Amino acid sequence: MSDPWDRVGVVETYTGGRFDLFDPDPDDIRLQDIATALAHTCRFGGHCQWFYSVAHHSIHVSRELPSADPRLQLLGLLHDAGEAYIGDIPRPLKAEYEQFxxxxERILEAVWTAVALEPPSDGEWERVMAADDRLLAYEADRVLEDGSWAESVADLGYDLQSDSIDAIRDRFLSRGETLLNRLPEQP
Structure with a gap:
């Protein structure tokens, strides 16, 4: 048996596990790893006026979705879970290089399996992405030096001043566990 470190795409996770970026295994995914990595990852490639994490953003995306639908809220919370393993790659770069x-997408498929969640339907994913876009505009208008490119900025009322990384990680983890517990029993 070969050593997993011999493979090019393997990274070590916060909990000490190993994760293969190019062959993601749902058994290697831990909500703790996702929460920790996203809490340490700054939005907008770090070009914010203050530190504002992807985990904090994801909590707000989740809250933008109907509270009566814990599945949709969980999809919103985990919509950027792939970034826990590959970082927050700016949209223009993703648009130019489809391989990102x-x-x-392969990592997200593994995440859905790891948390026993059916992959989102096209309609569900559209709702999550619409919430993500609302937050993108709201955040750009507030945390970037010049977020004037953000159109139709609604005042969503979210506090974007981040607590400590540990506090945001714990809030993300708690929200994830709460939403997982609110899901209907799987047959």
Whole structure:
């Protein structure tokens, strides 16, 4: 048996596991790893006026979705879970190089399996992405020096001043566990 470190795409996770970026295994995914990595990852490639994490963003995306639908809220919370393993790659770069999207999609498929969640339907994913876009505009308008490119900025009322990384990680983890517990029993 070969050493997993011999493979090019393997990274070590917060909990000490190993994760293969190019052959993601749902058994290697831990909500703790996702929460920790996203809490340490700054939005907008780090070009914010203050530190604002992807985990904090994801909590707000989740809250933008109907509270009566814990599945949709969980999809919103985990919509950027791939970034826990590959980082927050700016949209223009993803748009130019499709391979980033393919790697991230495969990781998200593994995430859905790891948390026993059916992959989102097209309609569900559209709702999550619409919430993500609302947050993108709201955040750009507030955390970037010049977010004037953001159109139709609604005042969503979210506090974007981040707590400590540990506090955001714990909030993300708690929200994820709460939403997982609110899901209907699987047959």
């Amino acid at each position: 999207d393919r790697v991230e």
